[in-house]
Each structure stands twice: as structure tokens, then as C-alpha cells.
Amino acid sequence: MSLDAFPEHILLTPGPTPLHPHALQALSRPMLGHMDPEVFALNCEIQGDLRVMYGTAPGTFTALLAGTGSLGMEAGFANLVEAGDEVLVCANGSFGRRMAEMAARYGARVRVVTAPLGEAIRADDVAAELAKSGDIRMVAVVHGETSTGVLNPVPEIAELVRDTGALLAVDAVTTAGMEPFHMARWGVDYAYTGAQKCLSAPPGVAPVAISERALARHAARRTPTPLWYCDFEGLRDYWTRQTYHHTVPVNLHFALHAALRAALDEGMAARQRRVQQVGEAIVSALAPLGFSPYVRRPQDRLPTVLALRLPQGFDDAGVRQALRAREISVTGGLGPTAGQIWRLGLMGEAARPGPYRALMRALEDLLGVRGVMERFEAALDGVLV
Structure with a gap:
């Protein structure tokens, strides 16, 4: 079977990451x-x-x-x-x-x-x-x-x-x-x-x-x-x-x-910078929906794995299953944090706007909300990473 027969899958997990x-x-x-x-x-x-x-x-x-x-x-x-x-x-x-x-x-x-x-x-x-x-x-x-x-x-x-x-x-x-x-x-x-x-x-x-x-x-x-x-x-x-x-x-x-x-x-400083830019844009886009950083102190937050506390009443398993049906993989909490957080990977080729644009569009559709993509793009402010 040709590789073209397989749909592109978007990995937003804490690993593995999309291949370079x-x-x-x-x-x-x-x-x-x-x-x-x-x-x-x-x-x-x-x-x-x-x-x-x-x-x-x-x-x-x-x-x-x-x-x-x-x-x-x-x-x-x-x-x-x-x-x-x-x-x-x-x-x-x-x-x-x-x-x-x-x-x-x-x-x-x-x-x-x-x-x-x-x-x-x-x-x-x-x-x-x-x-x-x-x-x-x-x-x-x-x-x-x-x-x-x-x-x-x-x-x-x-x-x-x-x-x-x-x-x-x-x-x-x-x-x-x-x-x-x-x-x-x-x-x-x-x-x-x-x-x-x-x-x-x-x-x-x-x-x-x-x-x-x-x-x-x-x-x-x-x-x-x-x-x-x-x-x-x-x-x-x-x-x-x-x-x-x-x-x-x-x-x-x-x-x-x-x-x-x-x-x-590319250089470690440049890679570090795009992680920060995309991570900040994700938080800006999702905060009005009730998502918030799980790690309280900013200096303790791991830039490459963005842990977000889920909104009250959010259907974690249902939304992630619906995203998976659209070829988008998002990872939930592990052990005690299961059902409480999402862990979004910002490593390597995942730390770019493209994959997360797909997530923002899908969330707007699944949750019946608007403005998510607009906030994401505004936070990036034309940055090319």
C-alpha cells in the first residue's frame, strides 16, 4: 500500500513526536x-x-x-x-x-x-x-x-x-x-x-x-x-x-x-524560543474556555510539555476520542491526574503553529465555540516558527 493511502495524523502528545x-x-x-x-x-x-x-x-x-x-x-x-x-x-x-x-x-x-x-x-x-x-x-x-x-x-x-x-x-x-x-x-x-x-x-x-x-x-x-x-x-x-x-x-x-x-x-536558543511562543499562544487561545496551567508557579512549568487543567465539567475522554476520530491525538493525565489535565507536547516538530491550528479548529467545531483560532493567531502575532 502506498504511503499516500494513509491520512496525516497529528501528534500533539508528550511523545512520540512527528518525525522531522x-x-x-x-x-x-x-x-x-x-x-x-x-x-x-x-x-x-x-x-x-x-x-x-x-x-x-x-x-x-x-x-x-x-x-x-x-x-x-x-x-x-x-x-x-x-x-x-x-x-x-x-x-x-x-x-x-x-x-x-x-x-x-x-x-x-x-x-x-x-x-x-x-x-x-x-x-x-x-x-x-x-x-x-x-x-x-x-x-x-x-x-x-x-x-x-x-x-x-x-x-x-x-x-x-x-x-x-x-x-x-x-x-x-x-x-x-x-x-x-x-x-x-x-x-x-x-x-x-x-x-x-x-x-x-x-x-x-x-x-x-x-x-x-x-x-x-x-x-x-x-x-x-x-x-x-x-x-x-x-x-x-x-x-x-x-x-x-x-x-x-x-x-x-x-x-x-x-x-x-x-x-x-536550527540552534537550541531558536528552538527554545518557538516552544515558548507556541505554548503562550495555546494558553491565550484556551484560557477563555476555562483551561488553565496545572503548574502554579511559572518558573516550574516545563515548556515542552504544557500541562493544562481542564474546565469544570469538561468531557475529557469524549473530546479526546472525538479528536482522535479526526486524526488528532491529545494525551490526558497520568495516574492521579487522569481526567484532570491535558498534556500537550511541544517538542521537536510538534512545537509549531501548524499542528495546533488543527486542534484549535477542531475544538471550535466540537465545543460549538468561536474565537479560539482568532486568539491563537493573535497571540502568535505573525511569528513564523
């Missing part, structure tokens, strides 16, 4: 072997571009894991945590709690800093926990908590961790590639994201960056890494020494390379 045209084109390349010299050359370019995206120190080891962002999360704990290690996890949503569960499965003694749903982790609470023990081996935090649309204060937390001897692991799944990320300046030791988020590449590879401190910690392990597939040394066999470890998804490498290069060519 360059990534889509790269997927059609003929297959090459994972040990082909052209693939190794491509991998070297990917590694260099990831260093730029993450803001790493020169020569920092970067790679793609053959899996989604959750594998990036698990690989950090598998390689850098041993049984009995004390790990401090910042958990104010579903993905922070997932971090705590994974660390525990690898034998860590997990302590958790929490915050109410819709609120950011307080740096003072992290400082208090760090003061209780001088033997914390790792601090782990989600930069952008996808489940609630909260931006956690990673720079402030990093400053607290810097002189403790603990490693800092950061989930950058909804920030890296769309917002400036400064791994070296902040002092992050392990960072990961998913290709299908801010970069608008297909799901299936997880870009990671690993500091020299983290590699030294891994080399000093008392026991082998329990997850063979993503053992850091095995990854370096393939990505640095160019010897066989496992078969990588070659075409996903081509697609990620194209999408990542497009992101860097």
Missing part, C-alpha cells in the same frame, strides 16, 4: 551492516553532535543505546549502582518514581525527596537529605517530569551535589534537544533522552552522555554490570574501539543523525 522530514527521508536509505565503515563514520558524527547537544566536556563519551529512553534510565543504574549503594532520587511524578524503582531493583538503598504533584523539587529539601549522610553514591533527578509538566531545578541541585562525591544522573527526556542543556557546566555525570522526544526521530534509540567520573566509577565496580546489553565497557567496544558488541539499529542511527543535525542547525 530529514529523519523520515533517512529511514528510506538502503540497509548497511552495523560494522560497515560508513556506519562507523556516521556514529562518530553522532557522537560529536551529542556532545554539542548535551553541552559536554571535550571528548566525553556519548552513544546511542538500542532502546527507548527507559533503557537510558535503566542503563545508568545498572552501570553506576551496586548492591548496598545509597541513592537519593528526586521523585515528583511517575518518572521520578520509576527511577526509584529501578535503583531499588539493582540493590540500592533508595532515599527519596518528594514534592506534591504539579510542584518542582525544592533544592533545600535535597540539601537537607544530603546533609544526613556523607555516603550517597548517586543523586538522580528528572529534569522535565513528563507526567505533570514540571521543570525541576537541575542547575541548583547539581550545585549541591558537586562537592559531595556523589554522581549526578539526569533524565533529560523532555529537555535535551529543545532546551539548552549544560552537562559540563552543571556537573552532570550521566544524561539520557529518547530519540522520539525533542529530536523528532523514530523511537528505538536513546542518546546518552557519560562523564569521565562516571566511567571511573564504573571501572571500579566490585561486581560486573548486571545488564550485559548496555554495559558501558561493551558500548565503548563498539562506539570507540569499533569492535563487535551487538547489532545496532542502523537505519535508526541514520534517522537520529539527520534529526539531530537539523536541531543543531
